[in-house]
Amino acid sequence: MELYLDSADINEIREVFKLGFLDGLTTTPTFMHRHGITDIDGTIVELSKMVPVLQIEALGDTAEEIVAEAHRLLDLGLDKKKTVFKIPASIEATRACKMLRDEDIMVNIHLVYNLQQAYMAMSAGATYVCVLVGRMQDQGYDALKLIEDCVKVVDHYGYNSKIMFSSVRHPEHVKNALELGAHCCTIPWKVMRQMNTNNFTEIGTQQFIAHTRQMTMKIRDAMRPGVNPVITLNNTVNEAIVEMTKSGLGAVSIVNENGDIAGVFTDGDLRRKLNEEGQKLLSKKMKEFYLYEPLSVDADDLLKKAASIFKEKQVDNIIVLERRKPVGMLDVQDLVKLEVLD
Numbered sequence: 001m002e003l004y005l006d007s008a009d010i011n012e013i014r015e016v017f018k019l020g021f022l023d024g025l026t027t028t029p030t031f032m033h034r035h036g037i038t039d040i041d042g043t044i045v046e047l048s049k050m051v052p053v054l055q056i057e058a059l060g061d062t063a064e065e066i067v068a069e070a071h072r073l074l075d076l077g078l079d080k081k082k083t084v085f086k087i088p089a090s091i092e093a094t095r096a097c098k099m100l101r102d103e104d105i106m107v108n109i110h111l112v113y114n115l116q117q118a119y120m121a122m123s124a125g126a127t128y129v130c131v132l133v134g135r136m137q138d139q140g141y142d143a144l145k146l147i148e149d150c151v152k153v154v155d156h157y158g159y160n161s162k163i164m165f166s167s168v169r170h171p172e173h174v175k176n177a178l179e180l181g182a183h184c185c186t187i188p189w190k191v192m193r194q195m196n197t198n199n200f201t202e203i204g205t206q207q208f209i210a211h212t213r214q215m216t217m218k219i220r221d222a223m224r225p226g227v228n229p230v231i232t233l234n235n236t237v238n239e240a241i242v243e244m245t246k247s248g249l250g251a252v253s254i255v256n257e258n259g260d261i262a263g264v265f266t267d268g269d270l271r272r273k274l275n276e277e278g279q280k281l282l283s284k285k286m287k288e289f290y291l292y293e294p295l296s297v298d299a300d301d302l303l304k305k306a307a308s309i310f311k312e313k314q315v316d317n318i319i320v321l322e323r324r325k326p327v328g329m330l331d332v333q334d335l336v337k338l339e340v341l342d
Helices: 010-019 029-034 040-048 063-074 091-102 115-123 133-138 143-157 171-180 189-194 199-216 237-247 267-283 303-313 332-337
Strands: 002-006 024-026 054-057 083-088 106-110 128-132 162-166 184-187 230-232 251-255 261-266 296-298 317-322 325-331
Touching: 002 010, 002 162, 010 040, 010 189, 029 040, 040 054, 063 083, 063 091, 083 091, 091 106, 091 115, 106 162, 115 128, 115 143, 128 133, 128 143, 133 143, 133 171, 143 162, 143 171, 162 171, 171 184, 171 189, 184 189, 199 303, 230 237, 237 251, 237 267, 251 317, 251 325, 261 267, 261 317, 296 303, 303 317, 303 332, 325 332
Parallel strands: 002 024, 002 184, 024 054, 054 083, 083 106, 106 128, 128 162, 162 184, 230 251, 296 317
Antiparallel strands: 251 261, 317 325
16 A cells, blocks of 8 residues: 655655655645645645655646646646646546546546546546545545445456545554555654554563663663762761762762771661651761661673662662772662663
């Protein structure tokens, strides 16, 4: 099924066609008016240089006027092998279609509301027969049945026309087009963007990213640059609070006279001990407390190890070491931001 963009937004068109696989662009005077375009001819020429195939209106009250308008537009420098002229369905449209097709100029008969109109367009040799599904449904028509019938007629009688599914309002319409065997679908960018969106896909992708990071990313690469809150055994609780505040973390590493890890002091320790000892706690030194071996990882460990500790121990901070010396600290939120933890 051919894939067209339905738009008149120059910037949008430029970006979307960077995808590299769209077959062409459909646009209308209504779209151009909506985007404040006043130089229609200039815009058409610009668009023709941006897209593989451009489908534009050729309007007129008679077949001769429609054909003349198509020739006028071609004279602007359009390539007839890359230009399709859209003509609203009518008896004059079918006559104009035959005249243009005799010149090997491509035609799209659109605003087709019933199978009889589609049949006349096919008989006249229309390159495309276009059903405006969303608009028809708004007006109470069974547009999907019409698409199905048109495809059957093309297949049964061997017409060369392609059935175009247009006025697409949502991704379900694209599914309808595929299931009904439409030969072409022209889609607004806001709908096209949604077609690759699925919550389960996003969840699965994030899981793959999280597991890949856990298995390939080193802890040193996840640490906050330049953040390593450290105090000595001779520092006071008050000094520990200052270091915690400066670092933005909820813990500080405690080192001995050799700079090796000796313990950790956390905001949880602070709350508990303040409740027990009151304000006099602030002047106490770290060496006055019973210190336990803190949870730690090596800077060259994989992130998987830290993730396991966070999950198993339900802590907020893990000290990062190199040869027993603290070089940083991981906060559980660091892994949340990396989407390694929920």
